[in-house]
Amino acid sequence: MFELRRLRMLHELALRGSLAAVADALAYSPSTISQQLALLEREARVRLLEPDGRGVRLTAQGHLLADYAGRMLQLDEQAGVALGQPIDEPVRVAVMQTAAQTLLAAALTTLALDAPELRVEVSDVPPEEGLFELSARRFDLVLAEQYPGSSREHRADLDRQPIGRDPIRLATPPGDDATGLAALADRAWVMEPKGTAARRWALEQCRAVGFEPDVRFEIADLTTQVRLIAAGHAVGMLPDLVWTGTAPSVRTVELPGSPTRELFTAARRATASRSGILAVRSALQNAFRRRSAPRRR
Template sequence: MLDLERLRALHSVATYGSVSAAADVLHVTTSAVSQQLAKLERETGQKLLERNGRGVKLTDAAELLVAHADRILSLVERAQADLEAHRGAVVGQLSMAAFATAIRGLVPSALGRLRADHPGLRVLLREEDPLRSMPLVARGDLDLAVVQDWNNEPLPPAEGLCKGLICDDVADVALPAGHPLAGREVVDLKELADDTWISSPPESVCCDWLLHTLRGVDAEPRIDHTADEIPSQLALAAAGMGNVIYPRMGRCEVPDGVRIVRLKSPLTRRIFAVWREEAARRPAIRAAVEALRAAVPAVPAHLAGAAPNAPR
């Protein structure tokens, strides 16, 4: 009889490319993973790993076993989801990721609701860009992710994942106070296209989207500065370093040297939750999605049509 945890260890090594990476994902030591693999070799009577420089590579026998492990682990997850659905209780553990502004403006309230309504559920949260969190969900390393796409650049479909819309969110533009258009209430993105911009780091959803969007108005983007956190981006804008696309969800205090201006053609992003098809029946997944939807903040009056720089 093949041991499930040993199969999981081999599957993680195959997925992440090394014993140490598998140990990080499984939250155990490298020694523990190595011991599991050694026991699996004894169970199967075949060598599963070979030295490859400073790392390891899978043997043909291991590749065959990993192909079966994919299906076995998927079936186990589906069985666990069915059992949870049969029991109907929202209990156990849910691993979850969300991008930065969702963690600031949406997730805390949702987690508070989950804790109050379902004290038997433990949620483990981490911050991840959607380009990283969706593959983690697909591989089974996360149960749920809060992700985003934009009205002019939808997320690509992901095989084996379900998604549910949480809400829509509109973005404005944050301009340095000395910008020639900073006194306007509304601007056209074309008027700003040749400016210098500040964004999240390359190969993130927001940076990729900004490049796509500015090229859509016939401008070659000039993203001179990048920072993960919106407050850092705004601090750079206050110093006159460039413009920032500023979503309304999860807003922070705006520095004195920044003016928030609405865009003539609104830029809208959609916030989704994504989870694996095999886990769709888990009560914990349904409860988390419901809590996220219930936690969507109302749009403050000064963002719903009044002057964007009105007192907050």
């Protein structure tokens, strides 16, 4: 018989690659993780780990048991849902910054009225990290984005539901007379950090019209991006959600094809029917539908 807690540690090691990362994720010391995995090896009666430089890696048997561990963890969650976990079971939510700024308060207000006993714990996390940590069980629900012309991995263990589409526009300083993207080839740009879907998409738009943008500012905080653009230090591409209920403080220009990003929520299939997760999803959906459109000048 295997202890589920130790199987979780093995599964986390398969995902994260190091004992230190597992320890950090599960709030244990690396020595505790190492001791528990050694006990798991005794239970399994096969070698699960082998030295790899200063760390360890999974053996073939370790990978095999880690796969089974993932399925066992799913079954454990499914059993909890089937037995009717109480509504006050906390829902841990990862939201991207624009959603945190514009949708979160309205969604929490709805939940305070409709499900006052529900505890919601929220972290402002980039979509890439949030989706990874959702599979790793750090979060129960993620609000993420997908840009046109690209797609995020569809994982069999995750349930995705669309929230809506958010237009993306070129943003230039007030009074700027640029008529389109190609006219900004020689400007300084502000974009999100390398590796993000937003950065990859923005680069593709510039390259499609024939230039490589001069990205002088790599900033994840869209509020800071807005201030740099409004002050005349850069140009960029911003989603309309930034301006919910307010007039843009920059000049906005339509991009070719009027692109939109898709907002969606994702939950593990094993827990997607939990009453608390259903309630949070519904509240976020309603907040997006009821948001005030930007007041354009």
